[in-house]
Amino acid sequence: MFAAEIERAAREVDASIRAGINVPVPKDPGGGFTHEQHKRNYRTIFAAGQLYRLTGEARYRDHVRDLLLAYADLYPGLGPHPAQANQTAGRLFWQSLNDSVFLVNAVQGYAPVRAALSAADRQRIDDRVIRPMAQFLSDGSPEVIGRIHNHATWACAGVGLAGYLLGDRELVDKALLGLDKSGKSGFLRQLDLLFSPDGYYAEGPYYQRYAIQPFAVFGAAIAANDPDRRIFDYRDGILKKAIRTTVDVTHNGHFLPINDAMPDKTLRTEELYHAVAIGYAATKDPAFLSIAKWQGRTVLTPEGQALAADLAAGKAAPWNFGSRLLGDGPEGKDGALVLLRARPAIDGPLLVAKNGVQGMGHGHLDRLNWLYSDDNGPVITDYGAARFLNVEAKQGGRYLPENDSWASATVAHNTLVVDGKSQFDGKWRVGENHPARQLSTGLDGPTRWSIGAIDQAYKGVAIRRALVMLDVDGLAEPLILDLLQASSSGRHVYDLPLHFSGHIIDSDIEFARNLAERPVLGRAHGYQHLWVDGEGSKAGKARLTWMKASRFYSYHALPPAGARYLIVESGANDPAFNLRREPALIQRVEGATDASFVGLLEPHGSYDASAETVVASSARVAALDHRRVPDADLVIITLADGRRIAVAVASDVAAGTAHRITLDGRQLGWTGPVGRFDLAPAGAKK
Amino acid sequence: MFAAEIERAAREVDASIRAGINVPVPKDPGGGFTHEQHKRNYRTIFAAGQLYRLTGEARYRDHVRDLLLAYADLYPGLGPHPAQANQTAGRLFWQSLNDSVFLVNAVQGYAPVRAALSAADRQRIDDRVIRPMAQFLSDGSPEVIGRIHNHATWACAGVGLAGYLLGDRELVDKALLGLDKSGKSGFLRQLDLLFSPDGYYAEGPYYQRYAIQPFAVFGAAIAANDPDRRIFDYRDGILKKAIRTTVDVTHNGHFLPINDAMPDKTLRTEELYHAVAIGYAATKDPAFLSIAKWQGRTVLTPEGQALAADLAAGKAAPWNFGSRLLGDGPEGKDGALVLLRARPAIDGPLLVAKNGVQGMGHGHLDRLNWLYSDDNGPVITDYGAARFLNVEAKQGGRYLPENDSWASATVAHNTLVVDGKSQFDGKWRVGENHPARQLSTGLDGPTRWSIGAIDQAYKGVAIRRALVMLDVDGLAEPLILDLLQASSSGRHVYDLPLHFSGHIIDSDIEFARNLAERPVLGRAHGYQHLWVDGEGSKAGKARLTWMKASRFYSYHALPPAGARYLIVESGANDPAFNLRREPALIQRVEGATDASFVGLLEPHGSYDASAETVVASSARVAALDHRRVPDADLVIITLADGRRIAVAVASDVAAGTAHRITLDGRQLGWTGPVGRFDLAPAGAKK
């Protein structure tokens, strides 16, 4: 693997050498020529520097030098970037974030060649590129580096790496402790506040991916230059936990699309090549090697070299993709992200319950949302971000207006919408003050669960949701039981959307369809983006079945009596064709005070297109019943073969509380919030 | 590979042995239990018979015997299948086609064990299974076996294989020459009429895939049992050509979705494992080995064993995916299917021009349609069939009503619609009489083309279309130029749809959008299934850019003056959610007599999601001009760097005619229908 990395980098750098130095005056926004050229340049500087370290060939040293000397000509004369967005302007790029990334890469490429340059060249590059960039990103941008935010982490990493390179303790200390060196901001403070004790990043998986690179790279530099800091042991090993959790919050290598997120981001990215190599160096845990194997790539640094060698030596062990409770918030007390997995496979069935914090400006109004993925990819989905990253024609690759109006709205998620409005009335800054609560979690055994709640998302409405993943004998895939309960003294419209991926096969709901003219569902809070394809109702349990790739999925719903069902699709009021068009089912109850929505997702059957065979295209769940018993809700799932699975969810979530109910004259007892009873078919032998 | 095949088959057969014999009374339609079980059984009989041949282990012999004895109990008492569709009913299956497939497989599995059975068992199976099945499929079903159609080919193969097995010359002759042995029907006549001289199958690639198995398997049996027939040399080696062409009419292994076709069918199917193995045995062409390598599978027959051995010995050579002119119709004179490829890669750029026959009952009303695919998959698309194969909830997996009302309609294709109606007024039987004409084809060099025409698709309207694939220096992908011309003495509405795959990025057409209520485009001929998202116009060249995976595609249009543009999407009037929802651009001209539509597809740029880099997201084509010069149309493409490419398409399609025109005072001359002139930017050095 490492030989291939060297070869790839040599090919690219040699092409860059042949093409000659191209350091244009900054002009274009993201996706435009000068933007992309400066990105290419920092990649080239990084790669050529590593190649010089690895090969000692002069042309690599000279190319790093020539590039940086060209920047020495250009950089000191630059003012704010002409295409600056509403974000803070950079010098080389439209936002200073990209300038930080430039510096992080440039220092890593410059370091291996610096001692081999003439004193004059070295000084010119030090004084006209590295130091002024570090100055701009530190004292020159206090409003960036002083934040507790991934942009600040990139700035700290750039400034700190520059400080170590130049032997400038002042820069290093500002990076570590903030411009005033008080420790109220800076890298260490970010480590304190941006990760939960479980290593979960405040903004969610997509930004965790992005932030992990500067955390890991600067962390490794601190370990190398300031070994006494024992940075990898800091805060109970938070850096190592953060790297591990970055891997955990993926499915089939894709980062979970929570908050503003692009769905195509995987572990196969530059950030994760760095993080995995550094994680392995810091822990020697051979599970990192199997992730590197999946990535198929690594970085040219010494850490990457060591990792590739151990992987080639056959030392890899599987990564344990297990169920996880990731406490959210700096102290881990602001709710949680819960991952329930049925198997340790990288693409195995995964239920995600999002019961944590808002996630700052990139957070969505999606408390108590859930997602489900399996080897077909996402099944119960989150739209992610409305954005075409780096596509200039789409507003320069920036977040689009539909990111606010649709993607972050509550109705774009699989969680309760009250009175047609987003949580916190659509105000994310209000949401910042109100994490969800994680009431109970069960990670082990054939019945795994997450129970979360929030009372502040809607005034006067308490919402509680239990999600239970059930392994069932004879079913290849787990069942997902959802019990969502809203309580209020006032009357409300409750909408529970389910966004799914696949083609509708059939339903036992009689939909009145809008076949020849398609209206819009509402006017605001995301509803204006939903076309209504049909509306219907059904007494008792209803079913909607769809198909994705080789599998069928039946969603069984048992909403409050009188509920209606809406089939909708995103894409209305989208003048610039910015939205993907994706289906959802909405369960709607009007004028209710308390309401219980029981749902059951049943993956079933398979279709093998090449062999033209189908198995189990019909659902195996025949009935779904819900009853309130003293202090608990009891849901009874009846399978086609007559077996029944009773799931009891207690009101009291204490782990040690014993419960007892009577069902069909039988006494059933359990301890803790969730009990499960597999009942043989009536008349079967005991 | 072969060891893995044996292991896989042994695993499945051993599981079947453990499960015991299950030969249910026929009841269910496609996708239902009894249907799937009888399919499993014939697969098991086939595999167990081959395993017995390969291993000599008695349990395989006994399992074939026990299964067939169970059929001996069941079969003679069966009448027409209770779930018979409007197709001809089978005995074991809802259509006799499946019974034929059963017999083809059963004979292949029975043959290796037959001599090792007791005389009583052998006779019971011969007399109560093989012979009555062959009787039912021959004399018992004259309306099937007598046709010139793939159903008849399967019947002939079953009957003929049974005849060879039983030593029953009568059955063999009926299979080869028809029930009356006159040669007016039967296998040989099918070889004469169902393939063009280039080995292209009348119904199109999807059914070619399906039909090739009985053609190849029965062909191999004839070669083995009647070597004097020299069947592989019959009709100038039509069987070998047919197998080769079956591979050629794929893109990235997927069968081109022409006519009724499911898009998920690839070379990785049972039919093609047989065909490739037999093709290799008949030709020893090592290119078949690289196809087998791509398939990763083969059959357990002696042909599969020999192929796997040679593949393992490293004898594979690349398959030449080149440009091809596949004449259509039994004599190759009924138009053609033209494949223009830019590179010999299996997933390289491919333009398909469909200028051939109707394709019988599974044919679409799509004369002069075109498609384009590249390594992103289909880009300019065909809907294929409206069907969920074997999904019981979707009308038992049958073709859906939308297959007629949408999928086969002209407006669902990338070809001209006149006055809002499908070709031949929507009557495919009329279409059977009117193939398109292939006027000229150029397969080689940097400028490749296809020119086709049809005058009978719409009364009084002559349509001619030239499609030209241009390799251009500095562009990674080819340009596709489209010049479609309609001529009529009356006034008409001309609609030219373009169905594309991807997300719209932007356009220079100002669309009036239907943002909050979405109307339907029309009432019939497929228009009732199109939602209208917007309508607009633009003087001169217009552009629509979309993005798919990592690439941008700009379509530049230069329709007649006054044309309007409609953005539409399939999915209206679809009560059972049977349709996929896919976008199209329609160019519309009203009240015109003659009309010329010039289009240019430009794939450009790339977006690397993991590295977050974009190149060339803007189109490189700056202008598109069209002028009529004496005896030719001249299209001038101007690139952003000022280069111009002039493409001249002559009215006279004779290959030897010399043409001469004047452009900007320069004389340009060429021979044949298409001339191309790359002109340096004005002012550039010559």
Ligand SMILES: [Zn+2]
């Ligand atoms: Zn979201």
Ligand SMILES: [Zn+2]
């Ligand atoms: Zn078609």
